[in-house]
Amino acid sequence: MSVNELLPLLPAGVLVVFGLLLLLYEVFSNQSEQRRYSAHLAVLGFAIALTVVAFQLRDPTASLFLGPGGLASLVVDAFARVAFILLMVAGLVACLLSPGYAKNAGHSLGEYYGLLMFSVAGMMIMVSAADLATFFVGLETMSVAVYALTALRRRDVRSTEAALKYFLMGAFATAFFLFGLALVFGTVGSLHLTHLAEAMSTGTTLLREPLLHVGLLLILVGFAFKVAAFPFHMWAPDAYEGAPTPVTGFMAVAVKTAAFVSLLRLIVVGFDGAMSSQTGGASWTVLLEALSISTILVGNALALTQRSIKRMLAYSSVAHSGYVFIGLTAVAEGEASAGAGILFYLAAYTAMTLGAFGVLAYLERREGGSEAERFGAYAGIGFRHPAASALMALFVVSLAGLPPTGGFFGKLFVFSAALRAGHTGLVLIGVLGSVIGVYYYLRVIVAFYMRDVPEPGPTPSATPSAELGFGLLIAAILVVVLGVVPGPLIELGRAAIASLG
Amino acid sequence: MHSYGTLLILLIIALGIAGLLHTLGTVLGPKARNPLKDQPFECGQIAKRPLRQRISVKFYVVALLFILFDMEVVFLYPWAVVFKDLGWLGFWSMITFTSVLVLGLVYVWKKGALDWE
C-alpha cells in the first residue's frame, strides 16, 4: 500500500492535523488575544478539506486497508464523499457560529475547535466504514469528542449536567451496540458488511439463527439512541438544552447525519438492500415502521408542549429523525430513490437546524448572555433584531416543511419515495406530524413578531461577530438554494446511492 | 495438561525466590529487638488523622492521563510481535500513531495537567 492509496482519506487527515495544530496553538500562544484566530484556523482546515473532497468527488471508489479475504475496511465511494461534504459543511458552519458565543461563555477555544474537527473526522470514518469494527472506532471517535464538547463550559452546571446525561446514555447505547456486534461476529463469523449481506441473502440457514437477529436488533438500538428515536430519545432534550448552543446545533445535525448515513449504508449494503418478505425481512421493515411512527408522534407531541424554544427544537429534531426513518423503511424494501431523498433531507436539515440554533446563539448573546429561552422572552425581538429574526423565520419555515425551502423538498422526496414503496399509512403519519410541526414552528414567528414588547429591551451591547453572520448566511443560502433548485443535489444523491452498488 | 505443568514450575520458582529472600533477610539482617518493634505495625494505635480522607482531585487527573497513555500499549505489543511482517507500512502507521500520542502529551504538559501543585 502506497501513500497515494491513502489520498481518498486526505480530507479526514486534514481535519485531524488541523485539530492537533489547534490544540498546540492553544497551549503555545500566550496571549488570549491570539487565540481569537483559532476559529479562523478551524475554518481554514474545513475549507481545505472541503476543497479536497470537491476535487475527488468524481474519483472512482477507493477501497482502503484490505483485511482478510481482500475486503476493505474503509470504502470511500461517491456516497461517502457526499456524506463527507455534508458533515464538513456542518462542522464549518458550527465553527463560524461559535466565536462570539465561546468568548462570552469563557471556555478555551483551541480545544473547542480541535474537538469539533476530531469528531467530524470520526464521522467520516463512520460513513465510509465497510466493516462494523471500523465503524465502531469512528463512532467512538465522534462520540467521545462530542461528550467533551458538551461539557466544555465546566463552570456551568447546566452544561456539565447535560454532558453527564448525554455521556451516560451514549455509553449505554455503545454497550448495546457492542453486544450486538459481538453476537453478529459470532453468528456470521465476520463484521464485514459483505459477509453480513451474504448471511442475509435469501435462503441461508444463518437467517434462521436467532442470535443474529438479536445482534442486529441491539445494533439498531445503538443507532436509535444516537439519532434520538423514540423510545431512546430521553437524553436529547436535556443534552440539547444544556449544551452550549452552537454545540447543540452541531450535535443535532452532524451526529444525526453521520448515524443516519451509516445506517443507510448498513441497510443497503449489509442487509443487501431488499429485506423482502420471504427472508424474514418483513419483521425488520415492521420494526423500522414502528420506530418511525412512534418517533414522529412522540417527537411532535412533546414539541407542542414545550415552553423553551431550545427544548422545542430538541423535540422537533426527534420528530425529524422519524421522517428520516420513513425513508429508511422504503430503502429497506429496495426503493433506492428513498436513499437519495434521505441524503437531500439531511442536507436541508443540516442547514436549517444549524441556522436556527445559530440565531438562538446570537440572540442569547445580544440579550445579555442569559439563556432565557422561553418563547415569551423573545417577544418583540423581530423589531429589535430584524435581520436575525428574518433569518430565523426562514429557518423555521423550512423546518416546518413549507415551500419554497429545502425542508419542503426534503420531505417531498422522502415521502414520495415511501409512497412508491407502498407505505401510504406511514406517509399519512408523516404529513400529520408535519402539520403539527407547522403549528409549533409558527409559534416562534408569532413570539418574534406578533407579541407586544414587554418593556424596552436592553440595548445591544456586543457587536455581532462577522463570523456568525457569515455562518448564518451560508445556512440561509443553502436553505434557499435547496428549496429553489433541488435538482442538482438530488442528482448527486442518486449518484451517491448508485455507488453503493 | 502439560501447559499447566509449566505454570506449576513457574509457581514453585516464584515461591522459592520469595522464600529464599525472606529467609536470607531474617538470617543475615541485623537484629535489634525491643518491645515496641515486636508489636504488630500500627495495630490498635490511636489514629492521628481521619482514616477516610478525601483524595485530592489532582490524583484523578494524573490517573486518567495514566490510563489513556497506558492503554495504547495494547496496540504496541501485537504490533511488535508482527513487526517484521508488516514492513514499512506498519512502521509508519505506528510512528503516526505514537506521534499523535506525543503531541497529546505535549498538549497535556503545556496545559499544566501534570503540574503537581
Add this chain to the structure above:
Amino acid sequence: MIAPSFYLLLASVLFAIGAIGVLVRRNAIVVFMCIELMLNAANLVFVTFARQRADVSGHVYVMLVMAVAAAEVAVGLAIIVALFRERRTVNVDELRELRG
C-alpha cells in the same frame, strides 16, 4: 473444555446485570461501572466466538474495545468530576437543572 454456550450465558448475565444496574442505580459512578460491565460482557462474547471459530479477529476487536473504552472512561470521569465540583453530588436523581 467448557462449552462456549456457558460463556455466552455468563456474558448475557453480566450484560443484564449491567443494564439493570444502569437503570436502577443512582450514583453516576456506579452507573458508569455498570456500563463498563456491559462492555466487558461484549468482550467476553467476542473472545468466546474467537476461540470457538479459531479466528483471531475476535481478540483484535477486544483490544480495540478496551482502548476505546479507556478513552471513554477518561472523558466520562472528567465530566463526573467537573459536575461534582459544581454540585457536590453525583446522584443522577438530583440532576434536575434541565427540565421542560
